[in-house]
Amino acid sequence: MTALTSRHTDRAGAPARHPGLNLGHAHREGEESREEMVFGFWVFMMSDMILFGLLFGTYVTMLGGTAGGPGPKDLFDMRGAFFETMLLLVSSFTFGMASLALKYRDDRRVLVGWLLVTLLLGLGFVAHELYDFHRMFEAGGVPSRSGFLSAFFSLVPLHGLHVTVACIWLIALLGQLAVHGLDAQTKNGLIRLAILWHFLDIVWIGIFSLVYLGGLA
Amino acid sequence: MSRRTLSDAEAQERASEQRSYLWGFALALILTLIPFGVAAFAEWRPLHLYLLIGLCAMVQVVVHFRCFLHITLARNKREDLQLILFTALILLIMVGGTLWILFNLYYRMMPHMLP
Amino acid sequence: MNDSTHWLLGRLDASALPFWDALQHPTTKNVINAVIASGAASMVVLGAIAVVIGLTWTRRWGWLWREWLTSPDHKKIGIMFIALALVMLARAVIEAVLMRLQQAFGLDGGFLTADHFGQLFTTHGTIMVFFMAMPFLTGMINYVMPLQIGTRDLSFPVMNQISLGLTAAGAAVVMISLVLAPFSTGGWTGYPTFTGHAANPGAGVDYWIWAVTLSTLSSTLSGINFAVTIYKRRAPGMSWMRLPLFTWTALCTAILMIFAMPPLTVATALLALDRYLDFHLFTADMGGNMMNYINLFWAFGHPEVYILILPAFGIFSEVFSTFAGKTLYGYKALVIATLAIAVLSFTVWLHHFFTMGQSAHINAVFGIATMLIGIPTGVKIYDWMLTLFRGRIRMSVPMIYASGFLMLFVLGGLTGIVLAVPSVDYQVHNSLFLVAHFHNMLIPGLLFGMLAGTNFWFPKAFGFRLEERWGRRAAYAWIIGFMLAFFPLYALGVLGMPRRTVAFFTPAYLPWTLTALVGATIVLLAMACLVIQLWVSVRDRHLNAMPIGDPWDGRSLEWAVSSPPPEYNFPVIPEVYGRDAFMLEKERGKAYQVPDEFPDIVLPANSPMGVIFAVTGTAMAFGLTWYQWWMVLLAAGITLAAVIARGFCRNTTRTLSGEEVRRTHLTWLAQVRATTPVARSREQSTDNRGLPVPPVEGAIQ
């Protein structure tokens, strides 16, 4: 890779620096492309952050548009939101453990174990969220009912969709791990997925605070 | 790839990074429990409650950035931090502007849209 | 539509054919419109057939696939972007002339139906912004920026292919809508509730939504790619304050793309939710609020106009300093001004809806913010003038465009400041005054910039110069045509003629609309000159060949390599010692040296990802528009599978042996030694082989 990437001479010796856990010196292979890829992914996250931010803004402007239909207090369930919050938070932590297992070259089974736990938590989150939506639908909280509900269903499920995509990516990476082992590309994938995962948890902080707690307060 | 014994320096680094994740988890947990707890069990005035929720959320975001995403003030990671700050600025402009404009419009023309 | 084909075709049926209406109701007007629409449709179909036959006849399919469609080379992708932009430009200009024709005869009627006219201004605006301007500047940055910063490719070559694929898919959708009509009539802004399902249930708005969405995604990816490349891939020594100005503007444009595209994604996605899933975000009833859309759209829309203009500023900076033979005056001020414009552009979007009903103090704040942008822009104008001051200016084709730009752009900017006063805007908003204003920025600004850039860098890309005589004719025709076509619109606007009107009843408008038609005709001639220029240049390519690669005595690194450059750009990555890196090398006699060693070069391997995204993107958009759900699911499934499969791919690079590189490079260097240098004054003659006379010792460059 060296010839493809032009380096600053003054940075030649320094370890790669990027958001998320840096793998450090023991993982030299693919390090240069890793810094670039992770930075690119981080920039993409920032773009995504704007997207979510605007949907949050739209949601707030639509709070009054209930059109006589059910509002937050009629539809939201604090216990469900709390449970989902916990699932995501714990999954963020387990992904952190997976990152450490990756960095310090633990036994492969440890890494895969943490990843599987994370995957289960992610899938659990998606499942519970779907159940939550189902419950809202039963109570008459469908998006076509009002502007407020439309705004809710354009914000919260988008986060859920992101988590779903992250889960699919995780499965694909487990596949790569099985086929190619822990090579530079698989590592790059895991590092970026970790960033996505933690990022989605940050977006969720906004959702549980603003949408659920704000709505129920 | 079998487990390799870590050098002393590596073992130290690992311990400190593990601590960072644990701290992050503990702080995030507390910062989640506080607003949920107060919202569920205490009878606060809405305004105070909103302020508390907002404050906890903001601190928790910082905790996640610091402990899970390892964004620090270190010199060689300034680009990432700058990017976050720039994003925050754009968000402030866009979302703040949006709320300002739309609520002004509601106030003047569509009072039924005020929550 | 019977049930047995419904699952297959969705809601697509014979009524989508452009002549269907005329068959049902053969009034004179309907027939005229059907003839025009069918003519356009047959041009699309015949054009496609001609391309297929041509490729088969000359057995070029394999070549097209290997050398172009699957190539990850930023130079080829850039050229393909620009080719796409030129094709779309031709269509949009023809539509513009048709609109001018209609308004010239529009007193009490004209010949176009209101619906047809609506489609014309919608496709014209949408194409010009999303499928002409965006691909043009993306292609320009793609081609030039990596060469200027001294690297071999963008950071993410395959993502670059995907960007091209997505834009091509969007353009394809707009083209298909000529054959299987209609397109939207909601303007390039697509405001609900007009574009909502209740008022507009047909396929037109859906075509628009998906075409624009594809383009938006493409631009977001391009923005990330450019920004990361500039951050991470500069050649050693290329510090921030040594970046060529075009690269600076490319960086700012990239940042704007990253942060300003999301609002549009949100706006079109939410509009789609309203239309497809019965959401009520922008509807008039059930708690919806269309003002949200307008706000979101312009939170994108205003930064977008700076996405369009900044690269042109960069090109003009390069052109001015190269053809004045001087280093840029006030480089630092230009950089700061570019950054200031980029940030300020996020703070002014409300000036597009001063009249929506918010209170006067909000209007005042945004009006003042708008006027502030005039300051950095003014700084730039003065810097450019001072760059020219006392230079030995060569009036090449790019310089003609640049001079036209300098004068006309200031006028357009002045009318912009006028419009930034809310109380004035209340009088002229939604009138042709506005149309005159933004064309005054976009044609002399963006379009002249792109055409100047094309004339400037074409020799770099293809190894021969564009012929100057026809180039000059095109440039003057553009300038004069533009003035005649758009200055009358200022008057019309002040006289009260609304934009987007198919017909009018005030005879006082007529002289102005007729003048504008003359102008539009001259613009059409300018387009013809461009085509002839290309034709003549290709015909005389051996006469105008300049393999050495530096026809204008250039200043930045892209001129340091052969024309066309080798696929790896630089045999060894250059070291940079100052601003105007290549000029510095020439001054120190360090240009064209033999590197000590030639290491192997690793390049990205070909990949079909771009083509896959182009095909599935088109299919998805088409299926969504006509409710052919099987097609949507199939295309989405293929896209997902392709992305996952790509993740499993490990052979993503190929290696070029240093020996091969050495041979190529030494051959070229031998050619350099054998070439007679040309003085700047003779650079527009056939003597120009791309090797300028070395700078005079001690002279100011």
Ligand code: HEM
């Ligand atoms: C080449 C010469 C051009 C001519 C003769 C021309 C002519 C026109 C005309 C007649 C309209 C409709 C005005 C109305 O609403 O009544 C229009 C609209 C528009 N044009 Fe052009 N145009 C030209 C070039 C461009 C370029 C280069 C761009 C952008 C890069 C552009 C962007 C637009 C846009 C965005 C609209 C607004 C469409 C809408 O109303 O939604 N035009 N143009």
Ligand SMILES: [Cu+2]
């Ligand atoms: Cu604007």
